[in-house]
Amino acid sequence: MKVFVTGACGFIGSNLIEYLFKKNIKVVAYTYYNSHNSIGLLKYCDKKIINKIKIISGDIRDFKRTKSAMKGCDSVIHLAALIGIPYSYHSPESYIETNVNGTYNVLESSKDLGLKKIILTSTSEVYGSAKYTPIDENHPLNPQSPYAATKISADSLGLSFYYSYNLPITILRPFNTFGPKQSMRAVIPTIISQYLKNKNNIKIGNTHTIRDLTYVEDTSRAFYLALKSKKNNILGETINLGTSYGIKISEILKIIEKEKRTKLNIIKDEIRVRSKNSEVLKLISNNKKAQKLLGWKPILSGKNDFKKGLMKTLQWYQKNSFSYDVSKYII
Numbered sequence: 443m444k445v446f447v448t449g450a451c452g453f454i455g456s457n458l459i460e461y462l463f464k465k466n467i468k469v470v471a472y473t474y475y476n477s478h479n480s481i482g483l484l485k486y487c488d489k490k491i492i493n494k495i496k497i498i499s500g501d502i503r504d505f506k507r508t509k510s511a512m513k514g515c516d517s518v519i520h521l522a523a524l525i526g527i528p529y530s531y532h533s534p535e536s537y538i539e540t541n542v543n544g545t546y547n548v549l550e551s552s553k554d555l556g557l558k559k560i561i562l563t564s565t566s567e568v569y570g571s572a573k574y575t576p577i578d579e580n581h582p583l584n585p586q587s588p589y590a591a592t593k594i595s596a597d598s599l600g601l602s603f604y605y606s607y608n609l610p611i612t613i614l615r616p617f618n619t620f621g622p623k624q625s626m627r628a629v630i631p632t633i634i635s636q637y638l639k640n641k642n643n644i645k646i647g648n649t650h651t652i653r654d655l656t657y658v659e660d661t662s663r664a665f666y667l668a669l670k671s672k673k674n675n676i677l678g679e680t681i682n683l684g685t686s687y688g689i690k691i692s693e694i695l696k697i698i699e700k701e702k703r704t705k706l707n708i709i710k711d712e713i714r715v716r717s718k719n720s721e722v723l724k725l726i727s728n729n730k731k732a733q734k735l736l737g738w739k740p741i742l743s744g745k746n747d748f749k750k751g752l753m754k755t756l757q758w759y760q761k762n763s764f765s766y767d768v769s770k771y772i773i
């Protein structure tokens with residue numbers, strides 16, 4: 443088995459590469475081309491891993507480059523995307539090009555090359571604010587941001603390739619994921635980095651939203667299980683990946699206060715607050731389908747486990763001096 447991983451230079455991608463390496467899966471890591479030869483977050487992986495895997499840089503929007511990079515692989519895990527919600531308000535066109543056209547390029551290349559397994563990555567943002575919780579895969583879709591709209595489009599395109607061409611596609615739909623190496627734009631690194639840099643003052647958007655946060659190693663295991671599965675009943679299916687435990691952002695801040703025996707000064711950052719109709723208030727997953735089809739259940743779930751994951755993440759940022767000035771990374 444040789445798997446082509448797009449978005450390998452990103453948060454989930456770089457953690458997944460480490461996971462697949464431990465499982466002896468051969469990997470081709472597709473990283474986003476840049477002129478300074480950066481392999482993105484893969485640089486935080488063990489040198490042993492980097493020396494062993496094949497890394498090809500390119501652009502998911504470039505059909506020819508992407509298809510030629512995929513040659514020789516029998517499966518693909520497609521993670522590459524533009525993911526920031528605030529930036530999607532400003533630049534929806536780039537989200538269409540990357541998330542929709544980029545997914546089309548992966549699908550068309552997979553079809554041409556006869557790949558045996560195609561795993562696409564969706565997001566819980568496609569559901570919008572929950573009409574009911576826990577959210578199962580039958581929950582209506584509601585694109586409350588251009589980002590969510592492009593992910594719904596990419597998912598639909600994937601399913602259409604399954605129905606039209608019998609392409610062996612599975613869509614995994616992670617709820618919010620956290621852990622080492624995540625970008626400072628995500629809520630947990632935003633909190634952690636400010637805590638590490640400036641112990642008291644935490645600038646943050648809405649703290650009343652509720653999220654179902656999965657530790658990235660659990661998310662990686664779900665991708666691995668889907669990749670290894672020989673069952674046909676996962677094909678043409680969309681599968682939620684979440685813990686089924688929801689936590690308010692304000693509670694995360696309280697956990698840090700308690701664990702670190704400190705008092706945080708929470709400052710509302712209006713730039714980080716989404717507009718009223720775009721804000722997704724509550725996302726809590728129903729993960730029964732993942733249990734049934736993949737045999738997957740997160741190892742870290744529930745408040746105590748979340749705390750363990752949070753502290754592991756904090757230690758990682760501390761050790762790796764991930765010290766961005768978050769005020770400079772607003773959109």
Ligand SMILES: NC(=O)c1ccc[n+]([C@@H]2O[C@H](COP(=O)([O-])OP(=O)(O)OC[C@H]3O[C@@H](n4cnc5c(N)ncnc54)[C@H](O)[C@@H]3O)[C@@H](O)[C@H]2O)c1
Pocket residue numbers: 448449450451452453454455473474475482500501502503520521522523524525540544563564565566593615616617618619620625
């Ligand atoms: N992190 C989460 O909480 C979360 C939750 C649900 C779904 N997802 C999905 O998981 C996937 C990975 O997300 P992530 O959190 O690792 O994000 P990330 O931004 O860290 O990773 C995405 C990667 O895609 C790459 N990329 C962007 N445009 C590209 C292009 N034109 N060509 C090639 N590569 C390009 C980026 O360089 C980046 O490394 C995405 O599809 C996202 O929608 C993430």
